[in-house]
């Protein structure tokens with residue numbers, strides 16, 4: 001991801017934080033084939049691009065989301081539900 005800043009949304013703080021995709025991970029933003037094997041940028045799991053989910057947390061600073069594995073996606077959903085409630089209660 002040369003010249004492209006990656007961020008991870010932190011629901012707890014409500015802020016984006018810099019995120020570094022480890023060297024050697026294959027994490028295309030746009031993929032030409034659904035059968036291509038990619039890495040989940042969050043945990044490194046290798047999976048078919050077609051089986052990946054659009055992340056709600058890991059994205060470029062211009063808002064293009066990366067594709068994460070099902071397990072990380074579920075964890076994102078749990079975090080989002082938990083913290084969305086907290087933020088909603090504050091208002």
Ligand SMILES: [Zn+2]
Pocket residue numbers: 040041042043044045068069070071072073
């Ligand atoms: Zn993962």
